[in-house]
Amino acid sequence: MNRPLRFCMITTFYPPYHFGGDAIFVQALANELVFRGHHVEVIHCRDAYRLLARHEPPNGYEDHPNVIVHGLESRFGWLSPMATQQTGRPLFKGKAIEQVLSRGFDVIHYHNISLVGGPQILTIGDAIKLYTPHEFWLTCPTHVLLRRNREPCTQPRCVACTLSYGRPPQWWRYSDLLPSSLRHVDRFLAPSRFSMEMHRAHGLELPLVHLPYFLPNMDSSREVASPPPGLAAGSPYFLFVGRLERLKGLQTVIPVFRNYPKAQLFIAGKGDYEGPLRALAAGADNIHFLGHLRRGELRFLYTGAVGLIVPSMCYEMSPFVVIEAFAHGTPVIVR
Known part of the structure; x- marks a missing residue:
């Protein structure tokens, strides 16, 4: 295929509305793709950042001018990401996400979707769908497999552990929502072989391939x-x-x-x-x-x-x- 491709990145956090390396990677990837002549749009959730940070970020966007960023906001504010956390669905942002994806993309690349849309966001849109798991959210409600914020988790006790973090349990994890939504993804891109092993050890039989992170020049x-x-x-x-x-x-x-x-x-x-x-x-x-x-x-x-x-x-x-x-x-x- 010789023509430029149309990419849409979907992630909860994106600079400057972010906390860590996964958002930095998404930004680097988006800008590198644009630098190479492709079309890139990014969907992220400003409300999720405000819920956790309780303030506005220190800077504005610093992207290539051709990166189109959709920083989603709901009139319900922090209730929007909380509703997604509890239901696994983009209850208050679903229409906005559908509107962006209706523009037509060759590739939809999911990253941290925990508060921007939950598992159900994987079912929206018609394109090749990729998912990079930057944390262990697919297997762990707290994302990090650290039992009660004290030691690495080897024997899951998810409800008690989630409560110890001061978060409400995610009852949708005990339904068919996650496995049925994951079937809409064509490939899962594991940033390390360890990540592949850990996901498989937790019972996730997914079409995983190893694709390490990269740094821009x-x-x-x-x-x-x-x-x-x-x-x-x-x-x-x-x-x-x-x-x-x-x-x-x-x-x-x-x-x-x-x-x-x-x-x-x-x-x-x-x-x-x-x-x-x-x-x-x-x-x-x-x-x-x-x-x-x-x-x-x-x-x-x-x-x-x-x-x-x-x-x-x-x-x-x-x-x-x-x-x-x-x-x-x-x-x-x-x-």
């Missing part, structure tokens, strides 16, 4: 590598990049650096667990919280770091930050 990046404002120079530093949540395990790393002043720890990211982490680091002059950084600032930090630290307590699919570090020749230390 850094030489053509529009953002020049530059230091974050106020960066403390000096001794060698290690780097953490990601959401500040308990499951990311940073609380096990900070005490090490409190007792090792010869190196600095730079922490790039924001999250609900930032308060306890800052309290744990209080008084340690070699531990620095940098907040949300731009792409060029992260490139600068990757290049100079002794190593990237990935201390996650949960199973990781294929952390995007690891690929970014390797692209800069930076070693990675993982749990």
Whole structure:
């Protein structure tokens, strides 16, 4: 096929309405496809971001001008993603999604669909359908297979575990909704072989193929590598990049650096667990919280770091930050 293809990406989060690496990957993929001459539209849910973040994102969209982004909003606000979480259906956004998909696409590529439409969104539209599972949402209501936010899950107790996270159980998971919806997908693109093994181990017999993440050509990046404002120079530093949540395990790393002043720890990211982490680091002059950084600032930090630290307590699919570090020749230390 010689003509440009029409792609539609469907995901809950998309920059700047996002929290982590899956949204960064979707944005990179969308922009790379447009750069190669294809037509790309993105559907995501602004209400879902506002429900979880409780504020507006810090920046606007930074995409190729030919990437068309549909940031869906409902007059019901946060009730819209909550209704999807509980029913597995795009109750308040279904018509808007159908309207976009009615434009006709060659490929519909699903990513994190948990709050933008649930399983039923897989049945909407007529195209080749691809699904990249960036987390374990297909098998785990909390997405991460971390039992009660404490240890990797080996024996599921889903209702009790979901309640321990402060979330209501998803009773649709005990119906035929998920398996019947998955039958509408042509291929599932696993970012790692481990991801394939884990999904199969949990009983999902899907047409899975291994397709690793990619990074766009850094030489053509529009953002020049530059230091974050106020960066403390000096001794060698290690780097953490990601959401500040308990499951990311940073609380096990900070005490090490409190007792090792010869190196600095730079922490790039924001999250609900930032308060306890800052309290744990209080008084340690070699531990620095940098907040949300731009792409060029992260490139600068990757290049100079002794190593990237990935201390996650949960199973990781294929952390995007690891690929970014390797692209800069930076070693990675993982749990």
